[in-house]
Amino acid sequence: MWSFNIFKNEKLKFVLNAGGALVLDEHFELMLDENVTGNEKRFILSASDPRFSKIQAVTISPLSGAKYTINGEEEEKITHLEDEDKFDVSAVTYQVRFSSKKAKTGFWLKTQKVKDASHVDLNGWMDPGKGFMYFCPEDQGAFSSPVVYFFDMDHTIIKPKSGGKFPENASDWIWWHKIVPERLHRLRTTGARIIFISNQKSMETDVTLKDEFQEKIRQIQDKLGFEFEVCVASGSGMFRKPSPGIFHFLKEYMKLDPKSCLMVGDAAGRPACKISGKKKDFSASDRNFAVNCGLDFRTPEEFFNSQVSKYKEADLKIKPNAARALKDNSIKFNKSSDLIHDILKRKKSLIIFTGYPGCGKSTFAKTLTRSFPEVAILCRDEIGSTQKCIKLCKEALHIGKSVVVDATNPDIASRQKYLEIAHELDLDSIISLFFDVEIDLAMHNCRYRAITGGAVIKDMILYSHRKKFEAPSRSEGFTDTISIPFEPKFESNFETQLYYSHLP
Ligand SMILES: [Mg+2]
CATH class of the missing domain: 2.60.200.20 (Tumour Suppressor Smad4)
Structure with missing residues (x-):
């Protein structure tokens, strides 16, 4: 801590x-x-x-x-x-x-009481995490029910009065349908817990939007005549739907113990409808949030207008979750890992990595650093440039060290420079270690890394890797080529759950 x-x-x-x-x-x-x-x-x-x-x-x-x-x-x-x-x-x-620079890993520790007055400002808002604002109703009765309704806000509860997609100011809203306030009132009368949950990433760059949003919530609560909880993902981190961060926060700290829970939202991955002329949904983040948290889900049409769902799962535009498709690779992973350890133990070697960002290269390199402190592990991202990496590789091999090159090295040209040095020195152990991961999983891993505080890697970089990619082979001058699958490792249940979720 x-x-x-x-x-x-x-x-x-x-x-x-x-x-x-x-x-x-x-x-x-x-x-x-x-x-x-x-x-x-x-x-x-x-x-x-x-x-x-x-x-x-x-x-x-x-x-x-x-x-x-x-x-x-x-x-x-x-x-x-x-x-x-x-x-x-x-x-x-x-x-x-x-006073301490070392962060404890695993960010979802034991349940603790965080709801104390000093966290909540005068208007009822608090900032419990980076990229997350929470409105806490004064009435404690609001927290007592195990029956919980989560509502997306824009185009579910309200829509812009001006008719556009985005509101122009705090007062630019009308009910999504005239029945909405009546239904909310009825839920309130039954004692159910009502929680708005809204993605508002633009607040990250425009702080005035926070005031505007809070003002809009005040107006909605005024119109309804009661307060309800509001969760706002004001950034791109783990609180942004479909990531389940907000649900965990409520469970851990805000007494959420759902016996019956429903999520209502318009971002449901529905395809375009030719008959009604309705455009396809801009995303499936509300539906995927429900999936991630194990909640029942309804679109606003289904919930407020009692429409029967006409969409089959197969019709929905939902990207498959690459992490959930991941098989248990531990046997193959351990076999390849043992092989590399053996090689480094036995003789002076050059090991060149190839693989997408987010395929486990640096994590694996770290395990090698622990086992072989004398080996030069050259991480391209830390060193800063490929040229510097090549220079350091040459120097280390010259003084008799083994070298591991931790970079994406997608094509023959990127690996050739290192191979030339090894051949000049007549090195007889030149190994390619290929991190065998499909692009969808690499993308998922990059997203997971970004929302847990790591570097942000744009999809474009992965596509460019795929375009350049040439599988490493012995004909390039390697004495051996080894491939290693991806094997996720976690330090807490929350990390595990987050990893297998649909991510934003
Ligand atoms: Mg919406």
């Missing part, structure tokens, strides 16, 4: 543990629980929590018009501060420093 030290003029002022929050007054002094009144709160400092985020950051949220200065500019919006970042409040300088 990480924590943060907040320094005031170079003197330690606060210690903020992961997931914790401090309520501060206008002088940036801590407000203790008993004397906190709404009007005196000026700032909330909250620390990111490794259960939800791999980013180590402190968030400063100014309230009621409070301002602070960062990089000489006055600011009144929420900012994420990272290690060494400085900011000023009332002309006093504060700095954020990590």
Whole structure:
């Protein structure tokens, strides 16, 4: 678990543990629980929590018009501060420093109570994770029912009054159908729990959209006359539908214990309909979210207008889940892995990797580093350029080290430079290790990596790899070619569940 030290003029002022929050007054002094009144709160400092985020950051949220200065500019919006970042409040300088840089792996740990007043701002909103906003109703009765209705918002509950696809401002909405408020009221009367769940990625780049969205929710709640929970995926991480992150958050921290659960949404993967002229759904993220979380699913037409579903599963435009199609490859994986270990144990070798990004190359290279600290493992992404890799390869082989080249090396030309060096030195063990993974699985793996805090790899890079690809063969000058399948490894149940989900 990480924590943060907040320094005031170079003197330690606060210690903020992961997931914790401090309520501060206008002088940036801590407000203790008993004397906190709404009007005196000026700032909330909250620390990111490794259960939800791999980013180590402190968030400063100014309230009621409070301002602070960062990089000489006055600011009144929420900012994420990272290690060494400085900011000023009332002309006093504060700095954020990590007291521990090592993040605990596995971000879904034991159930803990996170719902305490310091997390929720005056308007009922909280930021429980990176790319996630949650509205917490004041009425505790809202949490008591095991009967839960999840609703997508846009084109399910409301639609733009202006008639376009996207709303123009906070007031640009009407009910999706006039029956919607009546049905919501009826659900509310039965005591059911109502949770809106909305993807709003554009908030990542345009912070004004957050205020607009919150204002719209206030208007909808005003019209309905009651509050309900709202989950907003405001970024591209694990909380974005269809990823099941929000469902896990509610289960772990917001007393969700669904005995009966239904998801209603318009992103259902429906094909275009020639008769009605209806366009195909822009995605299947609502339906896939339901699949990922094990919920029943209805489209708005089915739920509000009692239409009978006319779509067979086979008609739906849903991409198969490459991870779920993955077979148990452990025997073959271990066999190839043992072979490589044997080779490195026995003789000086050059091992050249080939494979898509996201096919397990660097993970495998790391296991080699642990077993063979004396071997030069050259990771192209860490070294920065292929030229540098080639230079380091030459140097290492010259001083008698074995070398492993961890790069995508899709074609003969990319591997030839390394082979030439090996041949110059008369090396008699030149191995190709091919990570045998189909593009769909590599794409899924890249998505999984990106939403769990890793690098973002665009699909284009994978397509370009596929285009260039030439299978490694002995005719290029390898003394042996070995292939290795993909074998996923997890550190927690949540990781396992997330991996086998449909991902955004
Ligand atoms: Mg929608």
